[in-house]
Amino acid sequence: MREGLFIKKNKEHWEKIEHDRSANADETASNFTRLVNDLAYAKTFYPGSKITTYLNALASRIYLSIYQNRKDPENRLAAFVRRDLPLTIARRYKMLLFAFGVFVIFFSVGFFSAMQDKTFVRQVLGDGYVDMTEQNIAEGNPFDVYAQTSPFLMWIQIMLNNIIVCIMYFFRGVLLGIPSILALGRESIRIGAFEYMFYSHGLGADAVVTVLLHGLLELTAIIITCGAGLVMGTSWLFPGTRRRFKALQDGVKDGVKIVAALIPVFMVAAFIEGFVTRHYKMPLPMSLGILAACGAFIVWYFILYPFQVAAAERKRRAATYE
Template sequence: MREGLFIKKNKARWEKIGAGLSTDADEIAKDFVQLVDDLSYAKTYYPTSRVTKYINGLASKIYLGIYQNRKEESNRLLRFWKYDVPLTVYKHGRIILFSFFVFFLFYTVGFFTAKHDPTFVRDVFGNDYVDKTEHNIASGNPFGIYQQGDSFFMWIAIMINNIIVSFKYFGEGLLLGIFSLKALAQESMRVGVFNYMFFDKGMGAKFVLAVMIHGLLELTAIVMSCGAGAVMGTSYLFPGTRSRLDAFKEGVKDGVKIVIGLVPVLMLAAFYEGFVTRYYTMPLLPNLLILASSAAFIIFYFVVYPILLKRKERSVHA
């Protein structure tokens, strides 16, 4: 085929590819294959022609585009936890802060209700659980309940359960976040009552040192999961210039980001509960280091880091 005819036959298609109008992956792949065929033909019959260099340039452009997209895909997971989750937490900081207020409020209610009504502990946990805990306390192993079973299987079971519970609490927020916050209030009260069981026996400090090894991360994740439910459930109340449906879709998306972002936190909390809490009689220093590192992570990742990211984002757009 003469070069002129070859150009005339394919010019329109090349120009369309060069304009980059197609965004469909299958169509881009098809264009790339055809360009490779064209380039192979041109190199065979017109090796020194400008049309060969032109086709090579088009093929290279598509190839680089595909490579860059793949690179972006591989970094998407890292970007999710590095940027998406912290910025979403910052965006809904007031609701999440309110969730922590609900937690501390009902934790206090549970603690002082148990203090003034001795039967309340058994109403909450049942006689069997309370009797077993009191037996452990009397035998000098107050947190022996965390030493049951195999560490690995305990970790897996707790991790799966807590992840399911966090998504459940999130899903309950569909109606204005009411049921998410109700679940949070119930869980908070149980924690307050549980704490009082040991405080009443003079083991308040031991409770913190033992249970909070895993509880600090676990409770933070549960509180924020309920907060994510409230984010979803209140999203359509004040839609602004958007439709309520669009506002709700965005609320669901943001809530899901928060809950998924908490999965590694729940995994680590379950690991601590399965493998570390059972050794709560460890020396004080490693115990404090675990608590301090967990607290530092929570404060940095969910409070300080989102603020720094937002400030950086504002400075870029200023």
């Protein structure tokens, strides 16, 4: 087709598209499809023509009107929390479960070692801390250590310390994950010895209820952080069908996702420790209510919800390929 005939045949339609700003979505999509076809034809047969330049500019304008100001159907942060992170947890659950197993084993080691060796608690926690705690127990305020600093200052200090320490635990995991697991083992032994210190004074249940007000979230975050370090460090050992470097990249990305998502958990745990735990003499139902809320969140978001999202994703993919 000669260029003049091509222009004459389509000119009216192009002008309508150019001047009509009230087209609905379906019309706009149809117009854009036709323009792209006309542009492809013009580039093929009239590559240096002004009509090719005109159609290219017109198609670009419509493209921008469709995509430039388009809002994402879901906020990126919301998508991360609702989909990306749960899928990552479900994909890496074996490593996180292994980290939990390490915690249980070494917590038991710390508890029963303190039971067998009366000096073990002091070796692990230090004489100063043990002497202070025993003095508080003798005075009838066994958990007064949580009330010796202003709530806000305590919140900030604990939050920053826990975040920094756990980021260090995570990045140490680059060495096959071994340093992360060793760090988790040491922390678990300390916690086991700490619990026995109160248990030996007949305050085991009180320690569980009081310390877990903030400790349930805090310990969960520490375990998952060290599990994320294991994910990163072992990813290149088990690359599957991927190249080892690509597997390492994926492991680092997944680990960073997990650790980044735990920062709010550390913030909330530190807030509870700074503002709530100091009131350890609160009515038992109130303490149990806080524990139940924290426990329900952990079980739902870190155990049940990831597998629900993963199952929905598998169904979606299966429907796509049918």
